[in-house]
Amino acid sequence: MDFLIMNRDTVVAEWIDNKLNLIKPSLAPMYLELTSNVPKWLETRAIDSHRANSRLLKKALRLTERDDIGSVLSVNAVTITDNYWIKPINSDLCYADVRFDNDYFATLALTGSYDSFNRAAHSKSTKTPELTNIGSFEKCWKLINGDWWMYKKANHDEMFSEFFIYQLGMELGFNMAEYKRGNGVIKTKDFTDNAMVNFEPAFNFMNDCEDYIQTLETLKDLCPNCICDYVKMLFLDTICANPDRHTFNFGILRDINTGDVLGLAPNFDNNMALISRGYPKNIKRKNDIFVSLFNELLEFDNRLKKYIPPLTEEIILKVIKSVGMRVRSKEITEFIMNGYNQIEQ
Template sequence: MKYILMNKHIELAKIDISDLGRIDTIEDIYNTEAFPVGVIVQNNDPFSKITRDYLDKWWHSRIIPASRDGLDYILAINNVETSSALSVKSLGLSLSDQYWIKPIKSDLSWNDVNFFTNEFSTDLGASFFIKGASSIPDISLRTPDASSNGWLKKKWTIINGKRYLAKAGSGTTFQEPYNETVASKIMDVIELPHVKYSVVMEKNRPLSLCENFITPDTEFVPAAFVSNVLPKENNEKYFSHLLKCANYLNIPQTQEYIDNLLTIDFLIENTDRHYGNFGFIRDVNTLKFIGPAPIFDNGTSLWSQVPGFEIGHWQLCKPFMETQQKQIALVKNFHLKIAGLEQCEEITRQTLLQNPFISKERIDKIANCVGNRVRVLTNHIKVNLQT
């Protein structure tokens, strides 16, 4: 079926999307400047297969992954084969950016359909959290939940007129929501820009809750697509390449942002800082970058995915080096409030103690290890200041 790819009110391209939700062809392009960043790569023909493939990759980066628990049932009751096709039914609308697909000859407008200013259904998101979701006869797809990536169950909701994302934990300990709160509180005291998280209980199950940091006039651009704007040389490090691409796009404060990311990830042993959960904010009206996004998505941390005997060990991590021990060496300057570090161990302990699904023995071990990371980081900073 044919659609017009839109950026808010701007027509970008005429595209053909298959029944499986794949972008088969780009039939016409009306505006390249307002295109998603990193889709039209420098020196590439906008109508080339490379551009089509990048656009399809971008489209799939905005949908529910196959790994999310409960997806098969959701697809079955909506009579579609893929989560991409599910997203098509919701016109690709998101709360992370202003892109959407407009059916050919439709008179729909951004003001009619967007979820920043209009109400939306919570049926789809809620259905992932309900056992025996067949009790929901009709799921409305007028929702941003069809365009929410990530493997953990999540759902958008409106509280007092503001858009919030609620996200579940995993396994038997449901630790991820508490990890988000630990990271948020630590960044409060060491004064790093971040998204604030809290834990709410829903039917005796913890969820992390955070307010949307994107507005009707901004979009989140993941690092993955910023890194696409220039070709990467064979011997070029990923870290250096990303900085080069950000500089090419005139994104301010990128080095400081990466410094801050690697600092908090070191303290909490974040093993899942991939190119999709950090990035930058662009003004959709001027198409200029405002700066880095606040730090978010810190749930896969604090040794939540490992047995007790591995707590404190260096884990394999992302995005630039294989361990946090190596990544911290990439930090050029430390921008944190050093005096706040002494609170990190107790913040970790007291926050995790609110989790009824995790033992005190495990909590103490995790907190002690955060205290050890604080001491290692403090010594590292002192050495840095002397050189």
């Protein structure tokens, strides 16, 4: 299939006879500029097929092609958090025709309930952001008063961990995506403000490489202003033991008109950190891999130490109290402070 790759209503590339022709590289997705691998780029935009509710969603939509690329093509590869999309050669479609304006399939994507499946299966609408809502957790996009919010299922400990880290980051003055607690869900606001900027996940310029030093060096070339927020993100990952900072849950924001990198995206997706998988047994943080990796980064460039804020037990206890959930405050505080005290400052 031949098509044009768009940034809003600007043609940025052509995909013809399985070959990529970049027309405006500065406005194209970074991954295409670096690799020219259009099929892989499309796959990275697809809903996780292993999510049970994704299979129900595709069934309700009666998709004839249920593989990753087929799912993405069915909605012109549109997502909530950027302005990239595709259209057939010689098509009259414009961005206003394909961008999302409703959350009709949200309940089905989040809960997979019979009623939501039955209702969705009888809908005439097929345009949904859920087919390009990536990630392994059951989730959905909800449109509330003109703003998109991500709703993600969470148990008590996942919700505490996500919301506590958000509140701790805010207390420390970090750049954090906005989170709210819900009934069995954790909610986060679309930090692109309905694609007023383009979010590029780090995968687009790092592939699967999660190495701190290599990422730091790449960010220095892309946007030196990202360094401060990147180190602060890793600092939170370290003290709160976040094992899930892969290249799809952080990234950069780009100007939609120039392609310039504006900065690091706000810190998001911390629901597998801290106590989300149970209270850590290694409270003293001996041989802690998170601390070791972060200290290696600080040893590589000791100027980065200036981005590490002071942290006290009082700050942690204050934040735990503000979250308002029953947890073992003493254990959590000790775990975080032991990690903090082992960081080379």
